[in-house]
Every structure is written in structure tokens, then in C-alpha cells.
């Protein structure tokens with residue numbers, strides 16, 4: 001079975017890690033085997049946005065690196081389509097796997113479907129019901145052309161069934177981001193990056209911000225930074241900055257609203273910016289934080305799994321169960337609401353997480369078993 005896996009952006013790298021491991025285990029135990037072709041589109045290319053994850057998570061070098069880089073949506077997705085189509089025509093994979101909801105996901109799915117190569121979508125069925133989000137378009141279109149839809153939670157099945165996807169294509173397997181988190185908890189625990197920064201357990205907060213609808217809008221970005229500047233008077237906030245956000249902060253003239261982390265022990269509370277950090281360091285920071293502020297998708301689930309309070313700087317989420325059964329609260333980008341909710345959490349008025357079925361670290365194993373059955377390997 002020749003399986004092409006397409007990755008390109010930061011959150012893709014952690015998601016494929018458990019899948020590659022499960023494939024290795026399958027190959028070691030069975031006579032029919034998977035031949036994997038890992039294709040990196042190059043959507044993310046900075047060391048801190050790509051290579052660091054291959055090092056941290058022992059992901060093998062991609063077989064093919066397309067070097068597409070940044071661009072507008074049409075430009076970036078179009079270049080990926082052209083390059084991926086060429087690769088698929090040459091390599092003739094039996095199945096193309098895509099993960100998540102980034103432009104590389106959609107390009108991989110569309111290029112394959114047009115060549116009549118079946119597509120497997122990992123993290124299928126999630127919906128924010130906000131068609132302004134590029135990720136929502138990527139999710140819906142990818143699911144529409146996929147043959148195997150691997151869902152992380154029951155709600156995702158309901159979404160797909162409501163959209164008319166036949167049930168035989170949908171497999172509720174659990175969440176590969178939870179797999180990789182469980183697998184790396186001990187390593188992350190040993191990092192203790194907060195100690196290197198002179199911070200104590202539960203005595204700081206973590207911030208990530210990169211959604212286009214937040215950071216490309218000067219009013220919204222200003223409002224969020226303003227709120228964080230208020231909150232950081234009480235508790236230091238650590239802000240590994242996504243390159244999109246760094247660019248916008250500079251363009252909009254907001255650099256006076258952040259302090260660069262000096263690289264050693266922090267002496268006073270402030271909003272400390274730094275380059276994006278690797279997976280193990282980030283999980284380490286998250287697990288000791290009193291509070292996390294984010295507009296990321298994945299971090300809403302990670303904080304739930306780690307039982308750390310999370311304020312999500314968005315009005316909608318594709319993970320509604322993190323609100324009802326987890327530690328997540330939607331706060332949007334209104335300054336006063338962010339401050340109010342943060343003070344509540346810091347005063348001890350916080351949510352605690354339930355246990356989610358199938359968050360057991362075995363989603364990737366289930367995915368590989370389903371594919372092997374589907375292809376008639378077992």
C-alpha cells in the first residue's frame with residue numbers, strides 16, 4: 001500500500017507523528033506493509049515553524065519538499081495543487097492522507113481527488129460554522145472529496161451526517177493531537193522551560209495569537225494586546241509570537257505593546273515576546289501555566305487534556321466540547337471581557353476538564369487499522 005501523506009504547516013507535524021509511529025508498528029507486525037511517502041509543501045518554512053518539530057518529535061525527513069512558501073490563498077493553494085498533482089502522477093499512491101484544516105490540507109485533497117486517488121482526512125467533521133475562516137472552507141471542501149473521514153469526537157460525526165456524508169465513510173477514532181501529547185508528556189515535563197525563565201509553577205500565563213481574522217485587523221489586535229498589557233501587571237505572560245503576528249505588530253506600529261524576553265530570568269511581570277518555540281518546550285510551558293490565552297485550534301484541546309484554563313480569543317470554536325466539558329471559555333477580542341474573564345480564572349473561578357472517550361493515545365493505531373482493512377491488507 002503506497003500511502004502519500006501531505007504536510008505543510010506547524011500543526012500538521014505533530015498530527016502525523018503518531019500516525020507514522022503506528023505505521024511502523026503495523027509494518028513490523030504484518031506481512032503486507034505500508035510504503036509511506038511524506039510530502040512537505042513548504043507552507044511553513046522557518047526553522048521554528050517546521051524543522052524544529054521534525055527534530056523534537058523524531059519525524060523522518062520528508063521524501064519530497066515542494067518549497068511552496070507564503071502567498072495569498074489562491075496563489076499558495078494553486079502552487080501546491082500544481083506541484084502535488086505532478087508528484088501524485090509520478091508516484092501513483094493508492095491513498096493520499098491529509099490532516100487538519102490548512103491550505104496544504106485542501107491542496108492535497110483536491111489534487112488527489114481530481115486524479116481519482118482516494119483521500120483520507122484526519123480530523124474530519126470539525127466545524128466552526130464561520131465561513132469567513134479560511135480553515136472552515138478547507139475543512140468542508142476536504143471532507144467533501146474524502147473517501148475515509150477520521151473524526152476525533154462524536155460531534156464531528158453528527159456534522160458530517162448532517163451534510164450528507166454516507167456513514168460508511170466516517171470512522172470515529174479519537175484525536176491524534178491527544179496521542180502525540182500523551183506520548184510526549186514525560187519528555188515535556190523534564191524540560192521545565194519556566195525554570196529557565198525564572199518562573200514558578202502556576203505563576204505565569206502563556207499567549208499565542210495568529211488567526212488571520214485577529215492579527216490582520218489592527219483594531220482587534222490592539223484590543224487583545226491592550227487587554228494582555230493590563231493582565232500582565234498581575235502575572236507575567238509569555239508570548240511565543242507566530243511570524244504572521246510579528247509582521248503585523250511591526251506593520252501596525254504596536255511594538256511598544258510587547259517586551260522582548262531578554263533570554264534569562266524574568267525580573268518583573270510584563271508581556272514577554274519571543275520566537276515560536278518547539279513542541280516539547282511549548283507543552284512544558286503550557287502544563288505549568290496558570291492560564292493560557294489563544295486563538296489556536298489545537299491549543300484549546302491541549303489545555304483541556306492538561307486541565308489548564310484556556311481563554312480563547314475568538315467568538316466561535318470548531319471544538320465546542322472544550323467549552324462544555326473542558327477548560328475553555330470563548331472571550332472574543334473585547335478588551336474588558338478578556339480582562340474580566342482572566343481575573344475570574346486567576347482568582348480561582350475556573351473550569352475543570354471531563355474525560356473524553358477515545359482520548360486514550362490510540363487514535364493513530366485505529367486509523368492505520370481502518371486503512372489496512374479498507375485496502376484489504378488484513
Ligand code: UD1
Nearest residue numbers: 009010011043044045046049070071102103134135243244
Ligand atoms: C496557517 C493556517 C492556519 C494554522 C496556522 C498554524 C491556512 C489558511 N492557515 O496560518 O489554519 O492555524 O498555519 O500555525 O492554511 N510566515 C513566515 N514563516 C513561516 C510561515 C509563515 O514568516 O515559516 C509568515 C509569512 O509572512 C506568511 C504568514 O506568516 O505570509 C502567514 O502564513 P500562512 O501559512 O499563509 O498562514 P498562517 O497564518 O501561518
Ligand code: UDP
Nearest residue numbers: 010011240276277278279282296297298299
Ligand atoms: N505550538 C508550538 N510552539 C509554539 C506555539 C504552538 O509547538 O510556539 C504547538 C502547540 O503546542 C500545538 C500546535 O502548535 O500543538 C498548534 O498549532 P497552531 O496554533 O499553529 O495551529 P492551529 O492548531 O491553530 O491550527
